[in-house]
Structure formats: C-alpha cells, structure tokens
Amino acid sequence: MTSRTQPRLSRTALPVAGLKLPPPLPEPGIVHLGLGNFHRAHQAVYTADALRHSPGPWGITGVSTSAARGPRPVLTGMAEQGQLYTVLTLRRDVGVAATVPGVHHPGLVADGQGAEAVTAIGSPTTRIVSVTVTEKGYTFGADGRLDLDDPLVRADLAGGPPRTALGLIVRGLQHRARTDGAPVTVLSCDNLMANGHRLRALIDEFVAALPASERPELQAYVAASLTTPNTMVDRIAPATTDEHRDLVARAFGVRDSVPVPAEPYRLWVMEDDFRAGRPAWEHAGALFTDDVAPYELMKLRLLNGAHSLLAYLGLLRGHRCIDQAVTDELLGGAVEFAMREEILPTVPEPEGMPGKAYVTELLDRFANPALGHRTAQVGSDGSLKIPVRWAGVLAESLAAGRVPRVLALGLAAYVRVITADDAYDERALGTVHDGARPRLAELAARASGPADAARLLLSEGDFLPPDVAQHRELVDVVGEFAYTLAVHGVEAALRSALT
Ligand SMILES: NC(=O)c1ccc[n+]([C@@H]2O[C@H](COP(=O)([O-])OP(=O)(O)OC[C@H]3O[C@@H](n4cnc5c(N)ncnc54)[C@H](O)[C@@H]3O)[C@@H](O)[C@H]2O)c1
Numbered sequence: 001m002t003s004r005t006q007p008r009l010s011r012t013a014l015p016v017a018g019l020k021l022p023p024p025l026p027e028p029g030i031v032h033l034g035l036g037n038f039h040r041a042h043q044a045v046y047t048a049d050a051l052r053h054s055p056g057p058w059g060i061t062g063v064s065t066s067a068a069r070g071p072r073p074v075l076t077g078m079a080e081q082g083q084l085y086t087v088l089t090l091r092r093d094v095g096v097a098a099t100v101p102g103v104h105h106p107g108l109v110a111d112g113q114g115a116e117a118v119t120a121i122g123s124p125t126t127r128i129v130s131v132t133v134t135e136k137g138y139t140f141g142a143d144g145r146l147d148l149d150d151p152l153v154r155a156d157l158a159g160g161p162p163r164t165a166l167g168l169i170v171r172g173l174q175h176r177a178r179t180d181g182a183p184v185t186v187l188s189c190d191n192l193m194a195n196g197h198r199l200r201a202l203i204d205e206f207v208a209a210l211p212a213s214e215r216p217e218l219q220a221y222v223a224a225s226l227t228t229p230n231t232m233v234d235r236i237a238p239a240t241t242d243e244h245r246d247l248v249a250r251a252f253g254v255r256d257s258v259p260v261p262a263e264p265y266r267l268w269v270m271e272d273d274f275r276a277g278r279p280a281w282e283h284a285g286a287l288f289t290d291d292v293a294p295y296e297l298m299k300l301r302l303l304n305g306a307h308s309l310l311a312y313l314g315l316l317r318g319h320r321c322i323d324q325a326v327t328d329e330l331l332g333g334a335v336e337f338a339m340r341e342e343i344l345p346t347v348p349e350p351e352g353m354p355g356k357a358y359v360t361e362l363l364d365r366f367a368n369p370a371l372g373h374r375t376a377q378v379g380s381d382g383s384l385k386i387p388v389r390w391a392g393v394l395a396e397s398l399a400a401g402r403v404p405r406v407l408a409l410g411l412a413a414y415v416r417v418i419t420a421d422d423a424y425d426e427r428a429l430g431t432v433h434d435g436a437r438p439r440l441a442e443l444a445a446r447a448s449g450p451a452d453a454a455r456l457l458l459s460e461g462d463f464l465p466p467d468v469a470q471h472r473e474l475v476d477v478v479g480e481f482a483y484t485l486a487v488h489g490v491e492a493a494l495r496s497a498l499t
C-alpha cells in the first residue's frame with residue numbers, strides 16, 4: 001500500500017529510491033497531443049534514451065486532449081511530481097524494473113487552454129507535433145472523412161480556442177503560416193493503418209472546410225512545410241490501477257500517482273520524413289524505413305487483431321485479463337489458429353520479421369500475467385478498432401474464396417458483447433465502452449433473434465466496408481455463430497469454429 005509518509009516522486013527522491021536520474025530537462029521541441037499511457041511508455045522512453053546518447057532540444061509539452069470535461073489525473077499527477085512518473089517494466093518471471101523518462105515540460109489542457117496549445121504548436125521552437133488520441137480523437141465519420149456533423153469539429157472550424165485534435169493541429173499550423181512559416185512534422189502514433197496519410201487527409205479536409213478567406217495561405221503552408229510520416233508503434237501499456245501505484249511504493253519507497261505499466265518489448269518503425277529534425281531515436285532502437293506499410297499491416301492485423309479476438313471471446317469466457325484468455329486452452333488455441341491460418345496469409349513479411357516467429361512471440365507477450373491488461377479495455381471502441389484490425393483480413397480472405405471462421409466468430413462475439421445485457425459479467429470484468437453502442441443496440445432491438453441481430457448489425461451497423469458487410473456467406477456464418485453463442489454458449493461456438 002502507498003503511505004502518506006513516503007516521499008512523493010521527485011528528482012531529489014530518485015537516488016534514494018534507487019532510480020536512475022533522467023537527463024537534464026531539454027528545451028521544448030515536441031508538442032504531444034494525448035498525454036495517455038501509451039505516449040508515456042513509448043515515445044517518451046525512446047526520447048529519453050535518445051537524449052542520453054545525443055542531447056538536443058527535444059523536451060515534450062503534453063496536451064491533454066480528451067473532449068470530455070472532468071479531472072485530468074495524469075496532468076495533475078505529473079504536475080505534482082515535477083513532471084516525473086515511473087514506467088514500470090512488468091516481466092512475468094523476475095521483479096519489476098522502472099525508468100523515469102523526465103522529458104516533459106508542464107502540460108496543457110485542450111479544453112480550457114486551447115489558445116495556449118495553439119501557441120505551443122505554432123511556436124518556431126516546436127519541430128514535431130506528435131499524436132496519440134485514440135481512434136475517436138481523429139473525429140472521422142463512418143465514411144472515414146472528417147465528421148463535419150460533430151459539434152466540436154464545427155465549433156473548431158468556426159474559430160475560437162480549439163478542443164479537437166484536428167482543430168488544435170490546424171490552428172497551430174495556421175499560426176505558423178501567419179508567423180515565421182517554419183516547417184514542422186505532425187506524427188501520428190495511433191493504431192490506424194497508414195496513420196500519417198490518414199491524418200494528413202483529415203488535416204486537408206479540415207483546411208478545406210474553413211472559410212474561403214482562410215484557405216489559400218494555409219494550403220500553401222501545408223503543401224510546402226508539413227510532413228506526416230507513417231509510423232508503426234508497439235508496446236503493450238495497459239491502464240494504470242492502484243496495484244501499479246502500490247508496486248512503485250513497495251519496490252522503490254516513493255509515491256507515484258501516475259505510473260505507467262508496460263511490457264518489456266517495444267518497437268517503433270517510422271518513415272524518416274521530418275521537416276525540422278528529430279531526436280536521434282535510432283539510438284534508442286527505433287527503425288527508419290521508406291515504407292512502413294508491411295510493418296503496420298503485420299502488427300495491426302496480427303497483434304491488434306488477435307487482441308480484439310481475445311477480448312470479445314475472453315469476456316464471453318469470463319476472463320478479466322488478456323493473459324487469462326490466451327492461456328485458456330480452447331480459446332488460446334482458436335486465436336492461435338486464427339493468427340496462423342486466417343490472418344498470417346494476408347500479411348506481407350517485413351524484412352527481418354518472419355511471420356511465424358512473430359506469432360509465437362506475440363502469444364508469449366499476451367501471456368504475460370504481470371500486465372493485467374483488461375479484456376474490457378482492449379474490447380472498448382470495437383466499432384472503430386474492428387475496421388482497422390479485422391476488415392482487411394476479412395475482405396482479402398473473402399475475395400480469395402475463404403470465410404475465416406474464427407474471425408467470423410469474433411464478429412458474432414462483438415455483436416453479443418455490445419448488444420446483449422447478459423453477455424458477460426460487467427461487474428466482475430469491467431465495462432466495454434463503445435460510442436456506437438446505442439445505435440447498435442437499437443438495431444439489435446429490431447431483430448427477431450440473435451442471428452437476425454448479427455445480420456442487421458453487419459449490414460446496417462456501419463462498422464465494416466460493404467464488400468465485407470454484405471458478403472452473403474460471411475453474414476450467414478456470423479449469424480449462425482451468434483445463434484450458437486446465445487443458445488449453446490461460447491465453448492460450443494469455439495468448437496464449431498475450429499471444425
Ligand atoms: N496502450 C497501448 O498498449 C498502445 C500501444 C500502441 C498504440 N497505442 C495507441 O495509443 C492510443 C492511446 O492509448 P493509451 O494507452 O495512451 O490510452 P489512454 O486512455 O491512456 O490515453 C488516451 C489519450 O487519448 C485522449 N483522447 C481520448 N479520447 C479523445 C478524443 N475524443 N479526442 C481527443 N483526445 C482523446 C485522452 O485524453 C488521452 O490522453 C491507442 O488508442 C492506440 O492508438 C496504444
């Protein structure tokens with residue numbers, strides 16, 4: 001348990017705690033939108049490691065971007081600890097190790113300090129604007145384009161201090177265009193396919209939706225001075241719980257209200273297209289390549305695709321965490337089958353990353369019991385994650401004449417988790433949040449039974465592309481699995497998927 005008598009994490013407490021002092025705080029050069037656990041366990045750690053090797057002006061100003069009002073525990077906690085926090089590296093066998101990146105400057109809250117955030121993005125000392133705002137934060141609609149019906153997007157287009165990530169970025173770029181015009185790179189580190197291209201398209205759409213008088217100057221600046229490289233990002237960093245706070249207190253004798261748990265593994269692959277320089281991330285192990293696509297495809301389809309299968313089927317099996325789901329013989333076996341036989345044939349092998357070995361490594365990473373990665377966390381926002389993780393595999397398999405049965409069962413499991421009140425034990429396993437739930441539940445309420453509900457959600461749910469959503473054979477198989485799940489249970493459905 002943490003104790004009030006223990007010192008709070010601070011630079012002076014670090015040596016006493018036996019933790020390595022971070023390098024002196026560098027001058028700010030990066031503004032990061034979305035000060036969540038992933039950024040703090042990934043980019044911040046790469047940056048701290050790179051700075052140890054090659055110092056430079058790459059301090060990070062974090063911006064808390066969630067559109068929802070309310071307390072900002074990460075921002076507040078970091079402020080109370082001189083912007084420090086621990087990254088706990090959780091291994092299955094040996095004890096815990098921790099690092100303190102120490103690369104952050106005082107942060108900002110978009111909702112209330114939007115003007116300050118725009119000034120920070122617009123500052124000539126800012127050379128990179130990085131982003132981890134989850135799929136929701138990109139404010140795209142069902143067609144993948146900027147959602148011009150979103151009231152926050154409309155408000156940001158109309159002017160005033162912006163609150164959406166796109167609003168902050170574009171108003172920051174506008175500030176640059178109107179001042180010294182220095183080039184900049186906007187770096188998406190979210191789990192989206194072709195994340196840099198995707199973000200660039202949304203920036204262009206946002207600019208195009210501005211009043212005509214604002215467009216020419218901004219369009220000229222964007223065309224000449226902005227780059228948006230694609231990235232593949234990888235490190236499992238679950239949400240923080242009191243257990244992690246207690247772990248820091250027990251292991252290091254200090255209080256940290258905002259530690260980040262993470263696995264030992266990390267990988268970052270990106271295109272080397274930084275218009276105004278970058279930290280020497282290669283010294284921290286980052287890979288630079290001309291084409292990130294094969295890495296992204298392999299990671300999003302195999303890691304994230306399998307994660308979502310483990311989440312929905314794991315919830316139905318009563319598993320609270322991913323490690324329990326993957327070590328459940330029947331479920332783990334089905335997911336491994338899906339990875340090797342259904343997903344792997346659709347992914348190209350990047351150089352130095354043989355697919356079969358990657359699958360074996362992933363199964364081992366998922367099975368790490370120290371992580372406590374909740375199935376309900378991974379399963380949240382499936383309406384936005386499934387298109388990225390499963391849709392491409394489904395489309396390519398169907399075009400090749402194959403119906404991937406475990407993935408089809410995954411779709412049926414998602415439908416059940418999101419629409420059936422008694423699908424899983426919410427009190428024990430946690431809540432699966434999904435912005436599409438009311439719309440999908442309404443569709444399910446019109447259905448004559450579970451199979452019909454699955455058919456309706458697929459055809460009218462707007463979360464799958466038409467070539468998948470309207471594929472007769474797939475829709476029938478998903479409908480059959482939805483029926484089996486409701487009537488005979490998940491074990492019967494898993495056995496049927498594997499026949
Ligand atoms: N955690 C991981 O294991 C991991 C690994 C690889 C990539 N990622 C990527 O990082 C993203 C964030 O993960 P995390 O673990 O940091 O989550 P988190 O919940 O800790 O943080 C999410 C961040 O996104 C912001 N956000 C949420 N909704 C938003 C909205 N509508 N508009 C703007 N900002 C919004 C929040 O303010 C917060 O800063 C993931 O969605 C994924 O794309 C995560």
Ligand SMILES: O=P(O)(O)OC[C@@H](O)[C@@H](O)[C@H](O)[C@H](O)CO
Nearest residue numbers: 191233234235236237304307378
């Ligand atoms: O972060 P999310 O919620 O988009 O997805 C949950 C996980 O699948 C994801 O975070 C993985 O842990 C991560 O992508 C590993 O690199």
